[in-house]
Amino acid sequence: MKQFYAGKKLLLTGAAGTVGREMIKQLVSCGPAELRLMDNNETEMFFVMEEYKKHGNIFCFLGDVRDKYKVEKLSDDIDIIIHCAAFKHVILSEYNPFDVVQTNIIGVENIIQAASSQKATHVLFTSSDKAVNPTNVMGTSKLMGERLITAANAVKRDGATIFTSSRFGNVIGSRGSVVPLFMKQIRNGGPVTVTDKRMTRFIMSIEEAASLSLKSLIIARGGEIFVTKMPVVRIIDLAEAMIDVLAPRFGYSPSQIEVVEIGAKPGEKMYEELMSEEETQRSLELKDSYVVTPAFKSIYQSIKYEYPDIVSEKINRSYVSAGEKAMSVDEIKGYLVKNVLPALDAENPSGVVR
Numbered sequence: 001m002k003q004f005y006a007g008k009k010l011l012l013t014g015a016a017g018t019v020g021r022e023m024i025k026q027l028v029s030c031g032p033a034e035l036r037l038m039d040n041n042e043t044e045m046f047f048v049m050e051e052y053k054k055h056g057n058i059f060c061f062l063g064d065v066r067d068k069y070k071v072e073k074l075s076d077d078i079d080i081i082i083h084c085a086a087f088k089h090v091i092l093s094e095y096n097p098f099d100v101v102q103t104n105i106i107g108v109e110n111i112i113q114a115a116s117s118q119k120a121t122h123v124l125f126t127s128s129d130k131a132v133n134p135t136n137v138m139g140t141s142k143l144m145g146e147r148l149i150t151a152a153n154a155v156k157r158d159g160a161t162i163f164t165s166s167r168f169g170n171v172i173g174s175r176g177s178v179v180p181l182f183m184k185q186i187r188n189g190g191p192v193t194v195t196d197k198r199m200t201r202f203i204m205s206i207e208e209a210a211s212l213s214l215k216s217l218i219i220a221r222g223g224e225i226f227v228t229k230m231p232v233v234r235i236i237d238l239a240e241a242m243i244d245v246l247a248p249r250f251g252y253s254p255s256q257i258e259v260v261e262i263g264a265k266p267g268e269k270m271y272e273e274l275m276s277e278e279e280t281q282r283s284l285e286l287k288d289s290y291v292v293t294p295a296f297k298s299i300y301q302s303i304k305y306e307y308p309d310i311v312s313e314k315i316n317r318s319y320v321s322a323g324e325k326a327m328s329v330d331e332i333k334g335y336l337v338k339n340v341l342p343a344l345d346a347e348n349p350s351g352v353v354r
Contacts, residue, residue: 001211004218005030011078012037013065013111014085016044018174019126022210023082024048024058033057036074039085040064065107068114075114080122080217083111086142088128090267093138104141105148112152112163119160124217125149127225129169129202132273146225153223154299164220166213167292168228169202169272169321172339178235179340182242187250190257192239195264200271200321201238202230205339212288221303227274227283227290232324233332241332245341271322280315287311290319 005027012027014020015037027035035058039045042062049060063070065085075081086104087093093100108125115123127146130139145165152163172179178201185192204212209228216226239259247254264270275283275290284291287309294300317323327335 001026001215001218002030005032005080005214007031007033008079009034009077010036010080010082011074012082012084013039013071014083014126015039015060016041016048017084018206019171019209019213020084021048022206023084023214024052026207026210026214028052028055028058034059036061036078038063038065038070038074064103065110066102068110071110072114072117075118075120078115078118078120080124081111081115081120082124082126082214082217083108084126086126086145087138090130090136090138091265093141094136094267097137100137100141104138105144108145108148112148115161115163116152121161122217122220123149123152123161123163124213124220125163125165126213127165127167129167129272129274131167132276132279135269136267150223150225150294153294153303162220162222164217164222165225166216166228167225167274168204168209168213169230169274170204171206171209172203172335174206178238179242182239183246186243186246186252186257189250189252191260192243192257193260193262194235194239195262195268196270197234197236197261198270199235199264200232200324200326201235202272202274202321203233203238203335204228204230205335207339216289219307221305221307223294223300223303224305225292227292227319229289230274231331231335232321232326234326237326237329238332241329241336244329245333245336271320273318273320275315275319277318280318283315284310285312285315290315 010032016039038061045060052058087100128142131142131146134140134143149163149165170177182192212228243254243257247257279292282293286307293305
């Protein structure tokens with residue numbers, strides 16, 4: 001990965017978000033020539049700027065992907081664009097559907113046009129499991145983003161730019177995910193609220209989400225969607241594991257923390273889908289991911305979808321959390337100790353207290 005990104009000029013949108021900040025960290029270690037960071041969150045971008053102020057090749061900008069002129073300006077002479085900026089909250093998106101269209105769809109269009117006009121070599125769009133058979137505005141907007149990125153390979157200028165997408169599920173510990181909510185509830189002594197005990201979810205760490213997405217761009221051919229392989233948890237098991245691991249750190253006995261089932265939210269699925277039944281007919285399996293190739297391959301005749309480390313050229317079933325073996329409570333505990341507690345300790349080096 002270092003060899004691919006070293007010496008390149010990159011633009012990262014949504015840089016102040018959870019995944020965006022991890023991507024900054026990983027990209028910096030690769031030695032890019034220049035890293036331009038863009039986000040519309042002034043406060044968080046200030047913290048990012050302070051964190052990397054000693055790096056002479058990292059530049060922070062306030063901006064919105066809705067602003068075509070700003071995106072075009074920041075894309076000047078850029079090699080790679082990594083597009084993480086998006087509205088991601090399902091309920092808020094239902095209340096603000098037109099804003100979601102402006103950011104999650106028109107914003108993607110602005111990225112595509114800027115990359116094409118500046119002849120960037122690569123564009124990576126970070127998508128979501130909610131783009132598969134969407135039941136809500138947010139998921140539908142992410143699906144449209146994927147479609148636009150794929151179609152961009154058919155209309156790109158001079159064939160200069162490779163446009164690709166990376167699709168993954170819940171990033172454990174990210175803002176807006178269930179882990180910070182459970183953590184807050186445990187810190188307050190409970191109860192921990194679970195929508196439905198039968199619910200299953202894909203999970204991955206922030207580091208894994210960023211790393212696998214960045215690695216997918218290295219082997220991208222154009223128009224495909226990389227679907228990250230992820231472990232599965234039952235939400236009730238995740239709640240119990242978090243209680244066992246975190247309750248003592250907040251001064252409680254695990255037996256003191258009650259779990260309450262409150263019912264599924266409107267539009268919320270009992271399971272997550274990362275690859276639909278239809279997509280399996282045109283997908284390949286790699287070591288760490290699946291690759292969903294375009295449905296209209298005749299449009300992309302010049303692109304050969306060949307990759308290293310192909311495990312299988314045929315996928316027999318859709319990739320759905322309900323159909324995958326779930327981690328045990330003990331396995332989840334180990335995952336939390338490895339991927340969540342280090343960040344918690346970093347925020348509270350002197351120990352966590354109530």
